[in-house]
Amino acid sequence: MITQDMQQKLDGQLNAELYSAYLYLSMSAYFESSDLDGFANWMRVQAREELMHAMKFFDFINSRGGQVALQPIAGPPTDWQSAADAFEEVYRHEQKVTGLINALTSSAVAESDHATNSFLQWFVNEQVEEEESANRVLRNLRLVGSDGAGLLMLDRELSQRVFVPPAAEGGASAGQ
Numbered sequence: 705m706i707t708q709d710m711q712q713k714l715d716g717q718l719n720a721e722l723y724s725a726y727l728y729l730s731m732s733a734y735f736e737s738s739d740l741d742g743f744a745n746w747m748r749v750q751a752r753e754e755l756m757h758a759m760k761f762f763d764f765i766n767s768r769g770g771q772v773a774l775q776p777i778a779g780p781p782t783d784w785q786s787a788a789d790a791f792e793e794v795y796r797h798e799q800k801v802t803g804l805i806n807a808l809t810s811s812a813v814a815e816s817d818h819a820t821n822s823f824l825q826w827f828v829n830e831q832v833e834e835e836e837s838a839n840r841v842l843r844n845l846r847l848v849g850s851d852g853a854g855l856l857m858l859d860r861e862l863s864q865r866v867f868v869p870p871a872a873e874g875g876a877s878a879g880q
């Protein structure tokens with residue numbers, strides 16, 4: 705059984721993951737309208753990953769005897785100055801999410817809620833990848849600068865990204 709306080713905190717993180725999906729879907733729309741289909745694809749895949757993260761929280765709360773209470777999702781921005789500007793925001797956002805996961809993990813430890821702590825370890829590791837992949841694209845964009853040909857090459861590379869369903873991932877957690 706989960707405490708009321710922990711349930712509320714997990715509901716909050718579920719909401720943050722849904723907001724992340726909204727943010728990246730909005731960025732996908734921005735890139736579509738900028739004719740950068742590879743970037744749009746990367747964001748669309750990222751949005752699906754965020755929905756998968758949200759469902760892990762949804763399933764975990766249920767499996768611990770809680771009842772999910774969905775909260776309103778804030779509207780994301782809809783426009784950015786450039787691809788680099790969008791990825792600056794992705795990187796900043798993922799750092800913020802890492803902070804939220806760390807705070808949640810600290811709360812689980814403080815409550816001696818070992819099951820929640822164990823569940824959250826998947827996210828602790830995932831955030832390392834999330835920050836790294838956003839930062840890698842951002843660093844590439846900084847190298848490319850105002851070179852249009854370089855931007856199109858990067859766009860082609862990002863068009864290759866595919867969504868890996870949780871079952872094929874080999875990770876362990878609720879939602880699979």
Ligand code: FEO
Binds near residue numbers: 753754801834
């Ligand atoms: Fe669900 Fe991008 O962290």
